[in-house]
Amino acid sequence: MKNFEKWVENLTENRVDILKNIHKNSKITIRELSENIGLSLSVIDKTCFS
Known part of the structure; x- marks a missing residue:
């Protein structure tokens, strides 16, 4: 679960x-x-596919 939390922390709000x-x-x-x-x-489109 810690790896998942770190991964999510790096995502933009969008x-x-x-x-x-x-x-x-x-x-x-x-x-x-x-x-x-x-x-x-x-x-x-740019957020998902770039």
Whole structure:
């Protein structure tokens, strides 16, 4: 569990929010993530896929 906690500490707040939403709903779309978190589609795309 300690390794997991260290890994999470290195994540940005946006990435943590994205992961929380995906954990709640594994079939969530990028558009739904955008609406739930309040980030643009392009920011989510860059955050997840860069």
